[in-house]
Amino acid sequence: MREGLLIVISGPAGTGKGTVVGRLLEKNTNIKLSISKTTRKPRPGEKEGVNYFFVSREQFEEEIKNERFLEYAEYNNNYYGTPKDFVFEALEKGYDVILEIETKGALQIKKVFSDAVLIFLLPPSIEELYKRLVKRGTESEDEIRARLEIAKNEIKLVPEYDYCVINDNVDDAAEKIQKIIEVEKLKSRRFDIQSFLKE
């Protein structure tokens, strides 16, 4: 078991997953981020192969048929999925791989990949999440209220995750995730007793 670790990070919109994961990648060259495929149209500023791989509905469904996804789900009539090849190749080469995905996809991963480490990133509080969404200014008050309700429902899934990290500070949150990765590698099931005793 010398291969890399599969790390799944979820968390309500506005929690700062992207920023925390970005900080983690800056500091750890051994971590690779998996880029999801989607049938959603790119938003202004989003780049192919950076934010997502943007594909047609036909192509996505073809890839579902050919079992090219580790997990996929549909939200608002758009597919989102994690390409299998990239993840497996990177893990085999010894890289740790991060998936930044929604709760549905995360729980699918845990089922097929019991060794995956699921981390839930939380805002410091619901009130703080509200403030962050207002500050972001991309949604109306009604949309923000709806997002808060979704967030609360997502947070109820925390017990399905292995760890829970509060993002009150980007550096601290990234450091905590880094420590989780280090410590997961000390799990005794990853230790090769036979070769240790043979030496």
Add this chain to the structure above:
Amino acid sequence: MREGLLIVISGPAGTGKGTVVGRLLEKNTNIKLSISKTTRKPRPGEKEGVNYFFVSREQFEEEIKNERFLEYAEYNNNYYGTPKDFVFEALEKGYDVILEIETKGALQIKKVFSDAVLIFLLPPSIEELYKRLVKRGTESEDEIRARLEIAKNEIKLVPEYDYCVINDNVDDAAEKIQKIIEVEKLKSRRFDIQSFLKE
């Protein structure tokens, strides 16, 4: 679940458990070391209440009867046990408590205290353990050979432990254990969802 963590550290004689735990205690005032009780006679330099609490066989058996031990075992006709009161009081006050005990006792703890974190401390290799035991100079060659056999059998119990830390450097090993403690506190089952959502 705001109370402290119960950490059990085992490892073959000569691995350096005492030194690593000492380093850990120097750097973490939130960690308390549980002192075992024993019916064995003090060795030169050993101090009452520092290395062990030394008691008579009668007293020890009386305390077994009164269920004063979290775990106990007999080795070479001597009892060794972990007093219950100290551990529970310290945990309730929010301290993390370390037990440095043998494998038998460790597995007893895991049964009655499923939340305990079991860490196995390993030497860098069996050969290195041999060298350390020779250097220590307290045992004959035959005794050292016997100790190595005991060590190998103990190491076979690594899968029963949660984590496995190699002591190739005291500071690194202590730091790894410190990280395990921090990361265990991020486990999602320790997170109070209800109060988070109520705020």
